[in-house]
Amino acid sequence: MTDHHQKLAPGQRPFPLPPLIGAALLIFVSIASVAAYRYFSDPETGMDSSARVIASRQLRFDDAADGSVIVRDSNNGALVQTLPVGEYGFVRATLRGLVRTRKALGKNDKTLPFLIELRESGRLMLIDPLTSQEVDLWAFGESNARQFVGFLNDQESATRQSRDITAVAVPGGDSSDSEISN
Numbered sequence: 001m002t003d004h005h006q007k008l009a010p011g012q013r014p015f016p017l018p019p020l021i022g023a024a025l026l027i028f029v030s031i032a033s034v035a036a037y038r039y040f041s042d043p044e045t046g047m048d049s050s051a052r053v054i055a056s057r058q059l060r061f062d063d064a065a066d067g068s069v070i071v072r073d074s075n076n077g078a079l080v081q082t083l084p085v086g087e088y089g090f091v092r093a094t095l096r097g098l099v100r101t102r103k104a105l106g107k108n109d110k111t112l113p114f115l116i117e118l119r120e121s122g123r124l125m126l127i128d129p130l131t132s133q134e135v136d137l138w139a140f141g142e143s144n145a146r147q148f149v150g151f152l153n154d155q156e157s158a159t160r161q162s163r164d165i166t167a168v169a170v171p172g173g174d175s176s177d178s179e180i181s182n
Helices: 017-040 089-104 142-152 165-169
Strands: 053-063 069-073 079-083 114-119 124-128 133-136
Touching: 053 142, 069 089, 079 142, 089 124, 089 133, 089 142, 114 142, 124 142
Parallel strands: none
Antiparallel strands: 053 069, 053 114, 069 079, 114 124, 124 133
16 A cells, blocks of 8 residues: 655644635635625615716717817807817816727717716616727726716706706715816
C-alpha cells in the first residue's frame, strides 16, 4: 500500500486543518449570503428602472462652430440652452461617452435625441435610445446632476406629471435652486 502523506522536513509541522476549514466555511457563507439576499430581497428597494417617470425630455446636443454646445428640445426644435466653451464639463464628458458608444456600435445617428428622465423614485437618468445605455446621473454627485435637472425645468416642453421636478430631483430643493450655476 502506498503512503499518500507528504514527507515533512525535520522541524516542519503540517498546516493545521481548522484554519483551512474555517476559510472554506467563510467563503461558503459569503456566497450563500449574497445568493439569499438577491433571492429574498424586495425588488422595490433596489434600483428599479421601471419606476414611474414624472418628467422627461428629449434633447439634441449639437456642436457649434465656436466649440459651444447647443441644447435643443427634440420635439419642437426650441433652444433650451447654449453651453459655452470651457463650461459644463460633466455634461460634455457624459455625452462624449454616449456618443463614443454609438460610434463603437456603428450606430452614429446624430439625429436621434437623448432622453432625460426623472423618475418617481428620485432617480435622474440620461438615456440613449439608440444603444439602450442608461446613466444614473445622481451617481456622479448633486452638482453634476443639477446641470441635467436644469434641462427639465422648461415648463413648455418638458413632459410633467404630478410633482415639481426640483423638489424631487434635488433633496430639499425648491424652484429657486433649479437654475444651472456656472
